[in-house]
Amino acid sequence: MKLGFIGTGALTAAIVAGLKSVADNSVSVVLSPRNEEIAAGLAARYADVRIAADNQAVLDDCDTVMLAVRPQIAHEVLPALRFRSDHRVVSLIATLSVEEVAGLIGPVATVTKALPMPMIAHRQGATILFPPDPAMAAFFGRLGKAIEVTDADEFNALSVVTATYASYFKYLDTIHSWLEGHQVSGEKARDYIATLFKALANAPDRAPDAGFMHLAQEYATRGGINEQVLRELTERDMFGAFAQSLEGIYRRISKS
Numbered sequence: 001m002k003l004g005f006i007g008t009g010a011l012t013a014a015i016v017a018g019l020k021s022v023a024d025n026s027v028s029v030v031l032s033p034r035n036e037e038i039a040a041g042l043a044a045r046y047a048d049v050r051i052a053a054d055n056q057a058v059l060d061d062c063d064t065v066m067l068a069v070r071p072q073i074a075h076e077v078l079p080a081l082r083f084r085s086d087h088r089v090v091s092l093i094a095t096l097s098v099e100e101v102a103g104l105i106g107p108v109a110t111v112t113k114a115l116p117m118p119m120i121a122h123r124q125g126a127t128i129l130f131p132p133d134p135a136m137a138a139f140f141g142r143l144g145k146a147i148e149v150t151d152a153d154e155f156n157a158l159s160v161v162t163a164t165y166a167s168y169f170k171y172l173d174t175i176h177s178w179l180e181g182h183q184v185s186g187e188k189a190r191d192y193i194a195t196l197f198k199a200l201a202n203a204p205d206r207a208p209d210a211g212f213m214h215l216a217q218e219y220a221t222r223g224g225i226n227e228q229v230l231r232e233l234t235e236r237d238m239f240g241a242f243a244q245s246l247e248g249i250y251r252r253i254s255k256s
């Protein structure tokens, strides 16, 4: 595969880092020259990664191209480029549909929408793909996990999950701040919380048939302290409010 990137920013850097950490990868990478500093860093760090003279030179020198610019830039830049009919195009632009991208670039072999996450740099996390694309599923599968979906609404719904990271860390920070308020050192508190939640994150893999509520019930012994926190938060409708936020994000993503 000769892989090109239009847009060399945070996400491109993460994908290239993940890709180049695979021992037997035979993918050559060609980057667009912006951002200059990130492109130069990647080309210096990894074998078989080079910087093209401009965006068109990226296209002319690759068979698979990832579109990794921000949406506003995409409208400006993509229509001016000459894509070949045999290009395999993977759009990482979260807010543009497959149809919108196809409209901006003209006829090509395939247009697939992909949503990788920055943790792809460490070959962790999952990339969702729409429509299903076995070649790109194999590519992203080696960099963590690939999940193919068969309809755009399902892609949008799964995308909502990625809006919850900051709240997750706020949840952990609430525990951390509370511990500090009770004279536990910040370092000790952080270590304990991070270690426990890392172990909890493994639970779904260890019990692949168990639903999340089943896992919750396993800890919520009747009359116990887990049951109390779960009940009190539920009574205050914390989870209801959270679900409403998810719905709002879904509407926002579906409209864009």
Ligand SMILES: NC(=O)c1ccc[n+]([C@@H]2O[C@H](COP(=O)([O-])OP(=O)(O)OC[C@H]3O[C@@H](n4cnc5c(N)ncnc54)[C@H](OP(=O)(O)O)[C@@H]3O)[C@@H](O)[C@H]2O)c1
Pocket: 006, 007, 008, 009, 010, 011, 012, 032, 034, 035, 036, 038, 055, 067, 068, 069, 070, 071, 073, 077, 092, 093, 094, 095, 115, 116, 117, 118
């Ligand atoms: N980061 C994420 O976690 C994430 C996750 C999922 C999807 N996405 C999507 O991935 C896309 C890229 O995100 P990102 O976080 O990597 O953004 P980013 O860090 O802002 O990268 C975008 C890059 O595009 C470059 N650029 C600007 N104008 C250009 C042009 N005319 N031709 C070529 N490149 C140009 C910018 O260079 P300059 O710095 O020189 O302006 C910048 O390096 C976005 O559409 C975003 O929706 C991102």
